[in-house]
Amino acid sequence: MSEINYVIEATDLTKQFGDFKAVNAISFNVKKGEIFGFLGANGAGKTTAMKMLIGISNPTSGAANVAGFDVFTQAESIKKNIGYMSQKFALYDDLTVKENITFFGGIYGLSRATLKQKINALIEELGLHDIADNLVGALPLGWKQKLAFSVALLHNPKIVFLDEPTGGVDPITRRQFWEMIYKAAHEGTTIFVTTHYMDEAEYCDRVSIMVNGKIEALDTPKKLKEQFKVTSMNNVFLKLARG
Amino acid sequence: MKLFIGFIKKEFYHILRDRRSLFILFGMPIVQILLFGFAITNEINNVNIAILDHSKDVTTQNIINKISASKYFSVNQFIEKEQDIESVFKKGKTKAVISFQNDFNQNLVKNGHATIQIITDATDPNTANTISNYVNAIIQSHVKELNKGINIEYQIIPETHMVYNPELKSVFMFVPGIMTVILMLVSAMMTSISITREKELGTMEVILVSPLKPIQVIAGKVIPYIALSVINATVIIILSIFIFEMPVQGSLILLGFESILFIITALALGILISTVSATQQTAMMISLMGLMLPVIILSGFIFPISSMPVPLQIISNIIPAKWFIIIIKAIMLKGVGFSFIWKETLILLVMTLFFIGLSIKKYKIRLD
């Protein structure tokens, strides 16, 4: 019995397309309430690995347990216990703020009363009073992403997967976004995040770096910098990915 | 010129590498024509016919013998008066009545021509049409025999009457219509989609910021589709001739040129559509709603124009497909030459030039 409460446990997780091993036997654990940075170059296998963890792609071999459920046999239970937000798709542009929240809340089976209460709380928290009935498409990107993150948290998931959530967002909003991440983590939600901003890698409790389908480094940002004898995560990344 | 060839080469790569568009281009026309064709044609065999012989002479007897000897027909009834025809049809077993006029042989010998009436039950229009064609064929072969070694030629004039469904539809009527629909669909929809796809991908931006002139872009998009549509038209005609034994009476070359003209009309419309739509989806919807429906409904393909309300009749004049159907029906079924269809051709040509002019004018040299 391990003393630490792991919410993600991956062991030799592998995904193979033909001869090509997109994800090559990766093993790692993520603790409850941790902010886990999942980094890697384009094409290193991040997205493929993430798809396996959120239960929409079956691993070729290996094992993984997410939120207490097995990715092979209990994918449906996993989906109920996680939140997901990606840069490409987060909310429906042609629905209003309220409609989006109601829709996504409904998907996870929140009751009407809870939903109403959540909507009000959320609008309050994000300061969206004046625009609650506006179409999401008309919001600035940063607001959209903040709203999407809150929506991903609506059903109190154990883990939230964020796929490049802050791409293209202005620096101030980006920081507000991270403050929201800290808050969620502080309240016990585990955050699994990918990003291309290396300064954001520093915000994570632990960071893994994937190169060609394998995890080549996994530790706290501080220890990684010490290990590679550099001053920033950017340089850690460059050193590793350049080989 | 090299620039132009480069552009066309690229278009061909797009088309040949996309299985879906290849299927729309070639699979669909074939499937459609076969579906339409086979749904409508059926070989006739031992069809019951009745004879009303007012003359009862040698020639009529010979013809009756020939008809009943063929495997297609069996003469099951002889009737005596015109009034009986209706009751014969009402029983439903008899599909056609052949009626010889009085003094048939005498007329033929003395005046050189005589008349046969072929009355068919056109509730099943295809059968009716086939029957009258077959009877005609038998009569004509008889006439040929009669005329052997004779200076003055005898003529038997068959008069075909169809009861119950005077507006006859059949595979021969369908082929020109289907050809029109397919050429319109393939040409207009495919070009409008291929242009809007570049808008969606963002490659249109790069093309705009290049020395290419609008006319070059348009021509580069259009020429591959002209080539493919010509192949399509050829396939349709070959299918109709060899599978449905459709007679193409007129000049194939004329038919070819008229088809190319119509293809260009459709392509110009396709480009016009792409100038007003930003996405492939819109382009497809406009092509389907804006082009396909009028082509099917207002061109005379399915509903005869003469039986439409007057306002629709007037509107039908601006549908290019209407004129093309008139032209190809005239060439394929009537076998007429250019002198009979120059007016329709001119109308189509003017329309085409108008659409090309408009699409070049509307083609934006900038984004909006």
Place this chain on the structure above:
Amino acid sequence: MSISVNHISKSYKSIQALQDISFNVNEGELFGLIGPDGAGKTTLFRILTTLLIADTGQASVAGYDVIKDYKAIRNCVGYMPGKFSLYQDLTVEENLEFFATIFKTTIEANYHLIKDIYVQIEPFKNRRAGKLSGGMKQKLALCCALIHKPKVLFLDEPTTGVDPVSRKEFWDMLKRLQQKGITILVSTPYMDEAALCDRVAFIQNGELLEIGTPKNIVKEYSKKLYNVKSDNMYQLIDSLNTFKYTYSAYPFGEFVHYTDTRDEFDIKELHSYLKDKGLHNITIEITNPTIEDTFMALAK
């Protein structure tokens, strides 16, 4: 002057995309347009590449007016739009060949210009562009924009969504192109890339915030900036945000960058405030502002 922009404004319906923008780019300069998504960068690029017409103001590129002489501009600029505009169903080589042909040139004629970049993707020249990774697509798109030897190169967010390694390689390539005499206007949402440009313009909500060399821009940061660190990031930010003298507090890597509303302030005071809030291992030290600090200060 290679690019000159004078009082350009542009709006779409109710949205003001650009508001009275003016700046110049010198010949052979590597000029960066830095700002988040929706700042108006793409609109400005489209105006300069003659794809859009501004509501008011004038602009010229390589000495040609963007409206009157649009044909001349289209002959002499290279443009790489935001999404790498490649034909996904064409191979690497076919894409390059196509773009060479429409600019009336050949790959051979200007191969020297793209050689450095092209050799990296040449092993995949028979692969369809749709199957390339983000970094390789970016390189191919750059080759395609360069193949006709443009005088001015417009690169709209060429590094967005691309990993740090590919980004670094890309900027190295731009530096080499600059040495070949090509003027480059590049836009990016990544603040750290600003330092790699000769000069930059900050843009947000359609307005220019600042223009200058990266060094000078940083110098204009007027407030004293402090690195604050503790064992609990969340509580640290939370505490700083509720501190009554906080002017700004933004997380920056492992630190929080803090500025105070007062000109004179005692580090000890903040230290004891944080300690009262239950934080441990607190360090507060003065630090140098980065370009990102400057941008945030200007955008605030």
